[in-house]
Amino acid sequence: MMNAQDIGESLGDKGDDRTWTTVFVVICYVWMDITCNLTQVPVVLLIADLAGNRQVTAASIGQVWSIAGSFVVSGYIMFFGPAHQSIKPFMGMLMGIMFVTCMSVVWFVKEEQYIPTVKPDTKQQLKDAFSALWVGFKKLPKVLLIYCLIFLLLQYGYTAYNGAKGQFFGIRVKDGLAENADKCGKEGQPECTQRQKDYNDGVRLAGGVTDTVFNLFGVAYLAIMPFLVRKIGAKWVIVIACVPQALLIIMSFCKVIAIDMILVILTSISQQTIFALQLPMIVYQIGLAPDNDLGMYAGAFNSANCAGQFLNFALATQLVKTSMTFALPVLVGGILSAIALLVAIFFLKLDMKTM
Structure with missing residues (x-):
């Protein structure tokens, strides 16, 4: 992916015709997303397997480690500027981190594979694997x-901001110009105009400082989340967590940088809660046993997470073409987050106060 533009140009891409570059970027991006999803599920299952009756605490600690990875990206952007201005070093850094972390798990984590008493038929296993998603949704308890559903709505809401945060701050808030902002000021290129500088500053503000x-706020919140769950229950923690993302409705009309930053930072509560309580909620409802299809x-x-992101990507390409x-x-993300808030208040029947 880091060399997609060079590969594309060697295959004939010129000017605005970036067919081959697009092909390689899309292939790499899709494969990266597949890799990410294949990694996430086993990781949370490993944590749940080792956590015993402290599922919320363990999930919070696991989420903190997830934030540690985000620190690397935001720190890079804060110190070195927008990633699009130095894409190869940025991608190289990500590759190095992925290698170290993945190999550490492979080398140090020792897992005893579950072996069923009756060996299932291979064909039946394949059939079950492909039908697992649908069966999983069908068997989900109502809670x-x-x-x-709340997870899906909140993920749409956050992805709506996160997928366009650079453009939102760079174009909408700072009235910058994205065209050639990744090339201007480099050797052989004209100097950046003020609007191009404003755009790059907006991207740096969104992906760096903000x-x-x-992430810092998320770490602090996760430190107290198990206590909150024990005191007021998971339902009301989830209800309260939906509120910050609903405030994206206000942010969509606001061009005051400080207010926008505060509203974005508060959405950390929504994201850390919805991810950290995912496995504890499942374990609380169905238990923790070798054969419970966790x-x-x-x-x-x-898949609900992916569906929320997919819906956003599908709709956002059309939404950005409007005058807003x-x-x-x-705005749409904030509205769907507000719907998630209402669903949590009126339909989520849960009395979980375990740490």
Whole structure:
């Protein structure tokens, strides 16, 4: 992916015709997303397997490690500027981190494979694997199905902002110009205009300082989340967590940088809650046993996450063409997050106060 442009140009891409570059970027991006999803589910299952009756605490700690990875990205952007201005070093850094972390798990984590008493038929296993997603959704208890819906709505809402945060701050808030902003000022290229500088500053603000504070706030919140679940229950923690993302409605109309930053940082509560409570909710409802199909339910929740992101990507390309440009996806994300809030208040029947 880091060399997609060079490969594309060697195959004949010129000017605005970037067919081959697009092909390689899309292939790499899709494969990267597949890799990410294949990694996430086993990781949360490993945590759940080792956590015993402290599922919320263990999930919070696991989520903190996830934030640690986000720190690397936001820190890079904060110190070195927008990633699109130095894409190869940025991608190289990501490759190095992925190698170290993945190999550490492969080398140090020792897992005893579950062997069923009766060996299942290979063909039946393949059939079950491909039908697991649908079966998982069908078998979800009502409480988990409602939580899955909340999860989907909140993920749409956050992805609506996160997928366009650079453009939102760079174009909508700072009135910058994205065209050639990744090339201007480099050797052989004209100097950046003020609007191009404003765009790059907006991208750096969104992905650097704001994301770093977002992550710091998330770590602080996760430290107290198990206590909150024990005191007021998971239902009301989820209800409260939906509120910050509903405030994206206000943010879509606001061009005051400080207010926008605060609203984005507060959405960390929504994201850390919805991810950290995912496995504890499943374990609370169905228990923790070798043959309870925990992975199938975790896969169903992961699919809800993907569905929320997919819906956003499908709609955002059309929404940004309106007069509100990159503010409209944020507005729609806020509205869907508000719907998630209402669903959590009126339909989520849950009395979980375990740590």
